[in-house]
Amino acid sequence: MSRAFWESPRHAEFRTRVREILRNAVLPHADRWEAQGHVDPEAWKTLAAQGLLSHGHHGEAFLESAILLEELGRTGYAGVRAGVGVHAYMATSYLDLFGTPAQREAYLEPARRGERLAALAITEADAGSDLSRLRTRARPREGGGLLVDGEKLYVANGSQASFFVTLVRTRDQKAAPRALTGVSLLLIDADSPGVRRTGQRMLGWRSADVCEVVFDNVAVPEDRVLGRRDHALMHIVQGLDFERLAAGLLAVGGVAHCLELLEEHIRRRRVKDTPLYGHQAVRHAFAELTADHDLVSQYGRHAAWLHSRGELDSRTATVLKLKATELAVRAAHVCLQFHGAQGCLDESTAARLYRDASAGTIAAGASELLRDLI
Structure with missing residues (x-):
């Protein structure tokens, strides 16, 4: 590469x-x-x-x-x-x-310093790609600060986190209840009374510590509002561009690993005294993935350079995340297929790559939503 x-x-x-x-x-x-x-x-x-x-x-x-x-x-x-x-x-x-x-x-x-572990508590049961359905709310607390009630899902680092960067509604939207205004980001300490965490068993990303986090009348001091109160939408938009850039770059690296594993296997594995690599269909499948990875990796590095100059736009970040994560799914599928029955064993590396790749096309914006944005 x-x-x-x-x-x-x-x-x-x-x-x-x-x-x-x-x-x-x-x-x-x-x-x-x-x-x-x-x-x-x-x-x-x-x-x-x-x-x-x-x-x-x-x-x-x-x-x-x-x-x-x-x-x-x-x-x-x-x-x-x-x-x-x-x-x-x-x-x-x-x-x-x-x-x-x-x-x-x-x-x-x-x-x-690795002394406090951070988690991002944004997604809810009805508010994933569509954050306008956000239901977690923070209301004024007598004596100052806020009281938070709601449930967040699919929170990576959930059980081990020291604090959550949490998206909540801080202003009622009676005129437009689905509008994504009147929302704020809060810093909520994980050991606050009323915080409950339950692990969620995932198909992939098994070491990501994915949890459901419940906030039940959790007291949050006023100085834990992160950014402008009631105006977190602009923060989320900026944050999502960065999140999609990071997710795309992570996926680019993941595809590189998958292709290394695949190449090693198709050169070593023999069928009727011929390496898998000796079959044109296998070589062409590998070549197609390699070519696509070269393109996506260079696009990702260009996006990183744009971000370093303060010039990254939403479209570029979105395209990177979409194409890199979907390439990861294709590469993992080919890797699994060419490993045959061995690849279907739960403990096999090919199976783990296949499980993990699927989650990448959903987190930080499902592929279908990203296509709408593009």
Whole structure:
């Protein structure tokens, strides 16, 4: 795979270092994390000590983040990459962009040190791609602050998180109840009275610690409003572009891993004394995926460069997320097919890649919604 036009020798050295760190800090433990349903708490501090939780969300520093996101995907464990991506980029990006100095000190800096784990609580039963159906509400609390009631679903890092970046309604919309106005982002501590968390068994992303989170009359101080109260829509739109950029880059790395596994298998596996690679249909299927990956990876690196210059638009982020995650599904399907019955075993790598790829086309905006946006 060719380099990005902006990738200097320094960036290449960074990629090599990140790959080595992840090989030592993630790969020996990832199967156990998959089985237990979450990343070990100590692992966050290990990643933080190596500087992997504090790379920039914007500016030229984001180019290193783009490399890190690709390499996270390349580990082949989408549950791990989802958890790290949510913590280091998606949830904390709102703090980086809109947090007050006090909020950054209390939440962002400990998150970067691996001392506090972040989660993003946005989706609800009736409010996924269509956030206008949001029902979680925050009402004024006697004596100051807010009281929050509602349920959030599919919260990555849910059981282990120290705090949730949470989207709530803070103003009644009697005239237009489905309008996405009067909404706010809140920082809600996970140990607050009234917070309940229940794990959700997922088809894939098994180490992402996906949970249902219930807020039952949870008291939230006024200074935990993140960004402009009642005007979080503009924050969410900006955050979703960034989230889709990150999701696309993670998927690009995931496809690279899948293709490496696939190439190794079709060169090694023999049918009637001929490697699978010796059959034209197999070679052409692999070539098609490789060509598409080359295109999507360069598009992703261009999108990362645009973001580093403050020029990323919603369309580019959306196209990247759509094409990268759907390519991941196609690659995983071919990988599973060419592994035959072995690939259908629950414990096989091909089966895990197939399970994990499906979730990527739903999280951060289902493919059908993204096509409407494009």
